[in-house]
Each structure stands twice: as C-alpha cells, then as structure tokens.
Amino acid sequence: MNFNFYMPSRVIFGSGSLSKLHQQKLPGKKALIVTGGTSIKKYGYLKRLEEELDKANVNYVLFDKILPNPIKDHVMEGASLAKKENCDFIIGIGGGSSIDSSKSIAIMAANDGDYWDYIFGGTGKGKAIPNDPLPVVAITTTAGTGTEADPWTVITNGNEKIGFGYDKSYPYLSIVDPELMKTVPPKLTAYQGFDALFHSTEGYLNKMASEMSDLFALKAIELIGKSLAAAVKDGNNMQAREDVAMANTLSGIVESVSSCTVEHSIEHAMSAYYPKLEHGAGLIIISKEYYTSIANAKVRDEKMVNMARALGKKDASKPMDFVDALVDLQKACRVDNLKLSDYDMKKEDLPAIAKNARFAMGGLFECDPHNFTDDEVLSILEKSYK
Template structure:
C-alpha cells in the first residue's frame, strides 16, 4: 500500500455554484477568459454570467474565444500573447475540456519563452522544463467529460501530433462544477463526454499505477455513469442525472491525477490527430469494445474487469468479458453503439500509420498497460473496430 496524493484544486460543486464565484478569493486582478469558437457559452448566457461575477469581484477581463473542439498549438500561442499584451495575471477556462485544457497551455506560455512544443515530451516535442511558474488557472466546466477541472493535463494538437502535457503548476487553483451549465448539452455530446469520463476511470483502474485512492475515485465514477448517463442522454433536463454525471466527471479527473490513462487514450489521440472533426469521446467509444475484449482475453486484469462490470451495473458479473457486455449495453442505451470510423474519413489503409502515431506521440501511456499492447495489437484493435 503505497501512493502519492496531490490535488490542490478548490472545487465548488453543485447547482448554482457559478453564482458564488465572486465570493471566492480569485488569483489576480485581470483575467484572460479562454473559451470556444462556438456560440454555446454566449447563446446560453454562461459567458455573460461569468463576466457579471468578475465585475462583482472587481476583476477586469479580456476575452479569447477561438478554441476549437480539438485545440491547436497556434491558438495556445495566440492566447498567451494576448494575455501578456493585456497584463493578465490569471486565466479562466470556460467551457468543455478543450477550453480548459487550452487555458492551462496558455497559462504556461504566458510566462515562458519559446514555442509550446518546446515543453512537450513525445513526438517532435523537445521536452524542456517549464522554468517560470505558469499563470494561475480557474476552470469553469460546462461539460461532463474530461475531468480537466481536477487534473493538471492539457491535450493540444500540433499537425498530426495530439499530446497531453501537465505539471503540478497547471492544476487549476479553483474549479466550478455547476450541473446547471450542462443542461444545454445535446444528447449525442452528453454521451460522448460521459464515455470519456468513464474511460478515464476504467483506464485508471486497470493501470499498473492504480492505488487505494484512485480505486475509490474510479469505481464511484463508473457506478455513477452506469446509473445515470443513459438518463442524462435521454432527458438532459434531469438535474439529478446531470449532477451524477458531473460528479463522475470530476472524480474521473481525480483518477487522472492519482493514477492515469493507458493506451486506449493514446490510440484515440492518434485517430483525432489525423481527423480533427472526430470528437474525442466518439473515437473512444468506437474502439472501446475491442480494446477491452483484448484486455479480457489477455487475462492480465480479470478481477478488475469484473469489478468494473459490477460497478457499471452488471451486478452478477463473474467473467472479464462481462465488462464488455455491460459496456455494450450502456452504449446501446445511449444510442452510440453504431458509431463508424468511416463516417469521419478514417480508412483501413491508414490504421497502421495511426498505430505508429499512437506509440510515437504518447507512448508513455502504454507503460501503464496491465499487459503488453504492441503496435501490431493496436492495428488489430483498430481493424476489428472499423466500420
């Protein structure tokens, strides 16, 4: 029994908590608000509510609203330049994982020289040390998928390299998880995001680095998703279901912080690095059944697969493949069991190239796998998943 625990983020969780932001001790006097290029945070009033809270707190703010669903390095550099030009002393990520991840990366580059990829390990990154302390980050999540409000990691794309990066100083200092901000998410995105949170938890649970603390977070997150994700997809206004999935998401971020993802995530990063319009959660769903079938056949984590099946709702689970059955049932209940790689332009011919990319860009995640997942195995999982 040995582990390290470090999650230094103050979390305001619950319906209506955004309205309490102005009562908090914010980490500066001028904020760069980082949000998506889409219209949802404006359409549903989330941006105006945040600006009102900052005004009440006497905090000046500048808006950077160019972030894409798969964030790109160019926007990180542009946002960091804007923060420096305007003398911003902290960054607020408002939106889903893309906005909050971008806010972390921008916070790094607002105080450090060079190019963001200088600090990335993997792929063509130079792996340099972050010498200057990044700006503090405040995370206000409007989705329940990445758990990025409770972990230090930012996933950014540079060309055909999609790589995660983080350090102790990129943990948000403050996070707001308000399920009221999630009722506007359409059903298909609710499902994609919920499965992303699920796989953060399942990967963290079978990771070789799993420990007593991460197991607690992981099993509870899996249980909440099994209980409420299908209802949140079917009835987005169900506040209890939304709260369950929101909590699962935050717990999944804590799993990321205490254990971590394994090769399933590296495999999906390669998919969406080549096809930027592929939503991350959708890509994970596409490969998940074959991925966990591979794990079940490997007989390397049988008891953990059975425990995950029970947590997901298959109470009589006795075999490792029962997790795959429970997973398939949940995907059917959420209407996402028939997703096709081909619908996003992925071809059979490029599967070996994507497998190589997964190993080259985020090969470190493979080190946590409970069994060796070779490049050939990755290609075969892709192939079996292909439609």
C-alpha cells in the same frame, strides 16, 4: 498500501455554483477568458461569467478561438494576448478543450519559446519549464474530461496530439455547476460521459493504480452506469446531470493519482489525423475491441469483474462481462452504431495511426496492464473500423 495523492485545486461543486464565483478569492485583477464555439454565448454563460467578474472588480479580455480539438497555434496566440494585456490569471469556460487550452496558455503566458519546447513525446523537446504558469480558474460546462480536477492538457500540433501537465498546471479554482450542462445535446452528453468513464476504467486498470485511485474510479463508474443513459434521454434530469458531473470530477482525480492507458493513445492518434472526430466518439468506437483485448490477456480479471458490477451488471463473474455491460450502456445511450467511416477516415490510414499512437503517446503504453504490440493496436483499429 502505497500511493502519492496530490490534488491542490479548490473545487466548488453544485447547481448554481457559478453564482458563487464573485465570493471567491480570485488570483488577480485581470483575467484572460478562454473559450470556443458559440454555445457559451448562446446560452448566456459568458454573460453570467462577466457579471460575476464585474461583481468581483476583476477586468477581463476575451479569447474565443478554441477548437474542439485545440491546437498549438491558438495556445501561442492566447498566451501572446495574455502577455500583451498584462493578465494576472486565465479563466477557462466551456468543455475540456477550453480548460485544457487555458492551462497551456497559462504556461506560455509566463514563459518564452514555443509550447512544444516543453512537451514530452513526439517531436517535443521536453525542456524544463522555467517559470510557474499563471493561475487558472476552470468553469466546466460539460461532464467529460475531468480537467477541472487534474493537471493535464491535451493539445494538437500537426499530427501529434499529446497530453501534458505537471504539479503547477492544476487549476487554482474549479467551478462545477451541473446547471450549465443542461444545454449539452444528447449525443455530446453521451460522448463526454464515456470519456469520463474511460478515464476511470483506464485509471483503475493502470499499472499506476492504487487503493486511493481505485476508490474514486469505482465510484465514478457506478455513477455513470446509474445515470448517463438518463442524462442522455432527458438533459433536464438534474439528478442524472449531477451524478454524471460528479463522476466526471472524480475521474479527473483518478487521472491525477493514476493514468490513462493505450486506449487514449490510440484515440489521440485517430483525432490528430481526423480533427473532426470527437474524442469521446473515438473512444467509444474502439472501446469494445480494446477491453476485449484486456479481457483476453487475463491481466486484470478481478478488476474487470469489479468494473462490470460497478457499471450495473451485478452478477458479473468473468472479464468479458465488463465488455457486455459496456456495450449495453452504449446501446442505452444510442451510440453503439458509431462508425469511423462517418468521419471519412480511410482504412489505409490505420497503420500510420497505429504507429502514431506509440510515437506521440508512448508513455501510456508503459502504464497499460497489457504489453500491446503495434500489430495489436492495428488490429484494434481494423476490428473497430466500419
């Protein structure tokens, strides 16, 4: 047994846990609140956060420009505001895009230059980060990325959508309150749940997987197989919401100990070219062909069977049983008919997207259990296109 386990974030999990924020030791007296969209305001979550900060005697400034696929320009703008306002720490509230952006803003609020100076992959310069980031408090209102329990942040710069992170970019504190997830609509509940699922399946199949990551991954897969369809069907089903929220946080820990695979490289390239493509939707669209490729490659037969059983197919005996279980879950969540053409993706762009997957996120190719060629990546895209 060999593994390196490091997860320094304090995670406060449970319904109503946002109301405990003011009781925590917060890392400063002035925060930059980072969020996006209108749902945080519409459902009163921002107001509740502000009330908690008032109780804790913490001042705050709002930066609410974050996009569903967050961009480098907003990272730099948020960091500039944090510097101008002398903020001590960053609070990300919302989905993965807000929390990821908070981590990146925290890095640039404490350092000079351009964010892409520090990025590995693509046109990033891969420089060492001189100063520690500001502390980050993560308050997740979705169950998808697991970013509340890992150091990773995914930001887009032009046609490069690249994941980045290191030991200092873990959140200082994370609040996981399933009550905040009740208002996520069915479609997005499904998209986000499958993202969490694939963080776990990819982490389980990965070359970097260990006994430790396998424990978290299989439990996350089991919880999603048990409860995602129920959460999609009835957003007020709190048992289902809690199960999926727990799976999400576990999937973040999987990402901390293991890694993603080529599946995520491909989707990052897709949504870099087509930013309106939701990350989870893109993963769902390519997932059947990706996992069929893994099954046919015969590189993780036993683990594929284990995943199928965890997902609910108790009589699984062969790798393709996982693909069947995956498609069954997509049907149960009513996301089995997603099409790339729904997002105006052009078939003639697929070769460029395939090349971009390796150019921007080539590190994940090295972690994948199968040695994917560019032609195989293109084949996954072509077979997934409809």
